[in-house]
Amino acid sequence: MSVHSEPGVMEGHLPEGCLLRDRYRVLGLLAVGGMSAVYKAQDLRFPNVRRICAVKEMVNSADSPETRAIALRNFERETSILASLSHPGIVQIYNCFTEGKRSYVVLEFVQGKDLETVLSETRGFLSEGQVVNWALQICAVLEYLHSHEPRPIVFRDIKPSNLMLDNHGQIRLIDFGIAKVFNTGEKGTMIGTEGYSPPEQYRGVADPRVDIYALGATLHHLLTKRDPRTEPPFTFDTCPIQEANPSVSLELVKVVHRALEYDVDDRYLSAAEMGRALTNLPSAGSSKATVRLETPTDHLNGVTPLWRFASEDEIRSSPAVDNRTLYVGAYDHNLYALDAETGEFLWKYPTGGGIASSPCVYEGIALFGSVDHALYAVDADTGRVRWTCPTQGKVWSSPRAAFGHVFFGSDDRHLYAVNVQGGRVAWKFEADGKVRSSPAVGEEAIYVGCEAGTLYAVDMSGNTRWRFRARRGVTSSPALAREMVYVGGRDRYVYGVDAQSGWLIWRYRTGGPVISSPTVDDKVVFIGSADGHLYALDAETGRLVWRHATGSQVTSSPVVFNDSVYFGSVDGYVHSLDTQTGDLRWRFQTGGQVTSSPTAAHGLIYIGSSDRYVYALPA
Amino acid sequence: MGFLRNWLRGPDPPAAGTAAAAGQRRPPAPSGLDVGWATDVGTIRDHNEDSVLVMSAAQEGDDRQPPFGLFIVADGMGGHRAGEAASSLAARVAAHHITRRCYLPALIRTESDAYQPSLNEILVDAVLAADDAVSQHVRGGGTTLTCALVLGSQAYIAHVGDSRACLLNETRLEQITHDHTLVERLVENGQLTAEEAASHPQKNVLYRAVGQGSPLEVDTHVRRIPHGNHLMLCSDGLWNVVSNADITRLIQEAPTLHAACQNLVAAANTAGGPDNITVILWRSPPG
Numbered sequence: 038m039s040v041h042s043e044p045g046v047m048e049g050h051l052p053e054g055c056l057l058r059d060r061y062r063v064l065g066l067l068a069v070g071g072m073s074a075v076y077k078a079q080d081l082r083f084p085n086v087r088r089i090c091a092v093k094e095m096v097n098s099a100d101s102p103e104t105r106a107i108a109l110r111n112f113e114r115e116t117s118i119l120a121s122l123s124h125p126g127i128v129q130i131y132n133c134f135t136e137g138k139r140s141y142v143v144l145e146f147v148q149g150k151d152l153e154t155v156l157s158e159t160r161g162f163l164s165e166g167q168v169v170n171w172a173l174q175i176c177a178v179l180e181y182l183h184s185h186e187p188r189p190i191v192f193r194d195i196k197p198s199n200l201m202l203d204n205h206g207q208i209r210l211i212d213f214g215i216a217k218v219f220n221t222g223e224k225g226t227m228i229g230t231e232g233y234s235p236p237e238q239y240r241g242v243a244d245p246r247v248d249i250y251a252l253g254a255t256l257h258h259l260l261t262k263r264d265p266r267t268e269p270p271f272t273f274d275t276c277p278i279q280e281a282n283p284s285v286s287l288e289l290v291k292v293v294h295r296a297l298e299y300d301v302d303d304r305y306l307s308a309a310e311m312g313r314a315l316t317n318l319p320s321a322g323s324s325k326a327t328v329r330l331e332t333p334t335d336h337l338n339g340v341t342p343l344w345r346f347a348s349e350d351e352i353r354s355s356p357a358v359d360n361r362t363l364y365v366g367a368y369d370h371n372l373y374a375l376d377a378e379t380g381e382f383l384w385k386y387p388t389g390g391g392i393a394s395s396p397c398v399y400e401g402i403a404l405f406g407s408v409d410h411a412l413y414a415v416d417a418d419t420g421r422v423r424w425t426c427p428t429q430g431k432v433w434s435s436p437r438a439a440f441g442h443v444f445f446g447s448d449d450r451h452l453y454a455v456n457v458q459g460g461r462v463a464w465k466f467e468a469d470g471k472v473r474s475s476p477a478v479g480e481e482a483i484y485v486g487c488e489a490g491t492l493y494a495v496d497m498s499g500n501t502r503w504r505f506r507a508r509r510g511v512t513s514s515p516a517l518a519r520e521m522v523y524v525g526g527r528d529r530y531v532y533g534v535d536a537q538s539g540w541l542i543w544r545y546r547t548g549g550p551v552i553s554s555p556t557v558d559d560k561v562v563f564i565g566s567a568d569g570h571l572y573a574l575d576a577e578t579g580r581l582v583w584r585h586a587t588g589s590q591v592t593s594s595p596v597v598f599n600d601s602v603y604f605g606s607v608d609g610y611v612h613s614l615d616t617q618t619g620d621l622r623w624r625f626q627t628g629g630q631v632t633s634s635p636t637a638a639h640g641l642i643y644i645g646s647s648d649r650y651v652y653a654l655p656a
Numbered sequence: 657m658g659f660l661r662n663w664l665r666g667p668d669p670p671a672a673g674t675a676a677a678a679g680q681r682r683p684p685a686p687s688g689l690d691v692g693w694a695t696d697v698g699t700i701r702d703h704n705e706d707s708v709l710v711m712s713a714a715q716e717g718d719d720r721q722p723p724f725g726l727f728i729v730a731d732g733m734g735g736h737r738a739g740e741a742a743s744s745l746a747a748r749v750a751a752h753h754i755t756r757r758c759y760l761p762a763l764i765r766t767e768s769d770a771y772q773p774s775l776n777e778i779l780v781d782a783v784l785a786a787d788d789a790v791s792q793h794v795r796g797g798g799t800t801l802t803c804a805l806v807l808g809s810q811a812y813i814a815h816v817g818d819s820r821a822c823l824l825n826e827t828r829l830e831q832i833t834h835d836h837t838l839v840e841r842l843v844e845n846g847q848l849t850a851e852e853a854a855s856h857p858q859k860n861v862l863y864r865a866v867g868q869g870s871p872l873e874v875d876t877h878v879r880r881i882p883h884g885n886h887l888m889l890c891s892d893g894l895w896n897v898v899s900n901a902d903i904t905r906l907i908q909e910a911p912t913l914h915a916a917c918q919n920l921v922a923a924a925n926t927a928g929g930p931d932n933i934t935v936i937l938w939r940s941p942p943g
Contacts, residue, residue: 506767
């Protein structure tokens with residue numbers, strides 16, 4: 038039990054045979070600490086059976102009646118929240134009550150030993166398989182706690198002595214720090230234990246990832262038998278696991294070190310993610326069957342395209358759908374028009390270079406750029422050219438049309454505003470670098486990034502309203518929602534910027550350059566990163582909601598349709614995830630990298646691949 | 657070439673249109689911030705533990721910045737005058753941090769960049785700085801702290817405790833912040849109904865407050881306040897005794913924001929005035 042040896046504070050233990058609330062008969066003292074004691078007791082409510090429970094006694098030592106009352110209410114609140122939890126890895130709370138200055142919690146009595154005792158009784162080292170099995174169980178409990186609604190429960194004190202191994206081999210989490218509510222006001226009563234707690238916990242952060250770190254520290258302790266409480270804090274990297282215990286596999290060492298990263302963003306993001314990493318270890322073999330962790334399975338691959346259409350080269354841009362027609366550009370220089378329902382070829386329009394720009398359709402005109410330096414406007418029905426707008430650089434940027442004008446960027450470092458019907462250039466805005474980002478058009482301004490790292494707000498006359506400078510290029514295309522501009526940077530960050538002022542409201546650091554463009558749906562920003570993840574971030578605060586790992590870079594821009602988010606990955610798959618949880622719904626394998634972004638229309642998802650095909654998939 | 661013209665304006669600005677009535681050319685309507693506030697000890701307590709801080713700045717000219725407003729309500733607690741010391745210190749430290757890190761740099765910069773802390777980071781750090789200061793300097797004191805930074809029509813809010821930030825449109829009052837009270841937590845967990853909570857004897861017991869020496873988690877919110885709508889910050893001395901419907905009505909009916917604040921305080925006192933009452937009202941300017 039988590040008790041501290043502070044002699045003399047707790048006086049007058051309950052004698053054997055003493056009766057609490059006319060219901061719990063004390064059978065003996067199990068453990069004792071500074072301000073608390075734990076008794077073994079029998080519940081007399083069930084006269085025909087011998088029902089044993091553990092009774093934790095805490096002394097409310099606050100001086101003033103007010104503080105005592107606050108502590109008492111905190112106690113009742115904490116216990117009632119914990120009493121609502123139900124998981125095989127969590128000790129059940131049966132009851133709680135207060136008598137004078139003493140408060141009691143009646144808990145399930147667990148037959149077994151805590152891991153600190155197990156460790157001290159083990160000669161030599163614990164086996165890797167054993168430790169991994171426990172770690173998987175702990176991950177499952179943490180996943181349960183961290184996904185608690187309305188807000189996650191962070192345990193904050195994972196360590197061997199708080200992990201009970203019961204007689205069935207099940208790890209049980211004990212001691213939710215209920216006792217600490219009676220220590221309010223005492224300085225230095227941080228919840229947690231030095232050695233096991235991460236640096237940010239000292240600053241008062243209660244993010245679920247503090248539990249990931251503490252689990253890493255616990256595993257380090259279990260594997261090396263080196264007690265982190267006796268070492269200087271945060272020095273795990275100076276104490277290599279394999280030096281202490283050469284039998285530990287390098288794969289497990291990597292998992293433990295990832296959990297112990299100093300910087301919280303470098304750790305596993307969730308217990309589920311850490312659990313998946315542990316499941317994949319060779320030493321996890323025997324325990325896979327007993328632990329339920331969500332992993333992608335083959336039945337998720339059973340998606341069949343309604344049709345697919347082959348171009349002559351890679352398709353990297355997004356398709357656009359207008360009425361019954363799908364438009365898509367290919368590296369074979371052509372813009373294709375297909376029947377969106379059947380995939381039947383309607384017409385194609387050849388340009389002088391590859392098309393990486395996604396078309397847009399406006400007032401019966403299909404608009405798209407080409408690396409031959411021009412923007413093309415062709416009749417959406419017939420494919421006959423209406424006009425072209427030459428620039429001095431390649432056009433990778435995808436045009437956006439509004440207010441009778443089309444806006445797009447060029448490698449000649451300009452953002453163009455061109456009249457859609459006549460093709461006349463209304464104005465050119467000069468940026469610091471090549472404009473490969475596609476503009477977002479709002480009511481009052483146009484937002485676009487450039488390769489020199491500047492994000493601009495340009496008014497409808499082509500004058501700068503504000504500039505925001507990222508640390509590296511902004512290739513990602515901004516999304517405008519809730520009076521904010523969201524965009525990714527090659528500097529690895531996702532930014533949330535005030536649309537009126539350009540002030541930075543929040544930023545979130547991913548593990549790789551963010552080329553993908555965000556999409557905003559229901560207060561959540563979805564965006565991919567070259568670190569291989571799709572991220573879901575809270576649009577107001579930038580806090581991580583979830584992230585999902587794919588096999589390679591995610592430069593494709595996600596799209597949300599119904600309750601799913603769709604995107605491609607360089608791993609060759611089109612992925613469909615649950616927007617709420619980030620769980621994989623299905624994935625579809627193409628024959629090449631998927632950097633194209635999906636488009637949703639008519640209940641279908643349209644997307645291209647570097648295998649030359651454009652696919653129509655059932656949503 | 658433009659030049660900077662800054663001014664701080666009091667809570668009750670002169671009525672626009674006086675000049676027009678005198679037959680002179682009508683000056684451009686002020687595009688600054690329209691704000692009122694009031695604080696009162698109530699009828700039962702003998703001293704006011706609430707603190708209020710209002711800053712408003714506007715600037716016209718080339719490279720115009722959006723109007724800036726900083727509104728803070730803090731409701732202190734603790735014996736021996738520790739309550740008012742805690743709320744006042746928390747409000748001042750938070751305001752100092754926010755102006756120094758956010759407003760002053762913006763006055764002389766031409767673009768924002770990724771090398772500066774984000775607004776959310778600044779707001780959270782401001783509340784943590786207030787938490788540090790109160791823990792260090794006010795023994796036995798604690799306070800709620802609700803800070804609203806307004807830029808143009810966007811409100812950025814950092815919040816701990818059970819003072820409230822609310823958005824008022826033509827018809828209803830929407831609570832933006834969550835009360836960090838035990839009872840509210842029980843409601844969120846489905847263990848109490850809203851009706852049970854309203855009459856719960858311990859409805860004002862906080863589980864999160866500034867200066868309590870425990871790890872502090874700060875909530876942040878971003879809200880656009882549409883033109884003509886109001887942002888209201890208030891202590892529980894108001895919302896505990898005056899209904900949302902009455903608050904809405906009193907604000908709609910008052911001729912000025914200052915009068916609205918006075919009327920809200922009066923309504924709380926008429927309802928018994930059991931606690932200190934503080935309210936700040938801001939009206940979003942034309943876009």
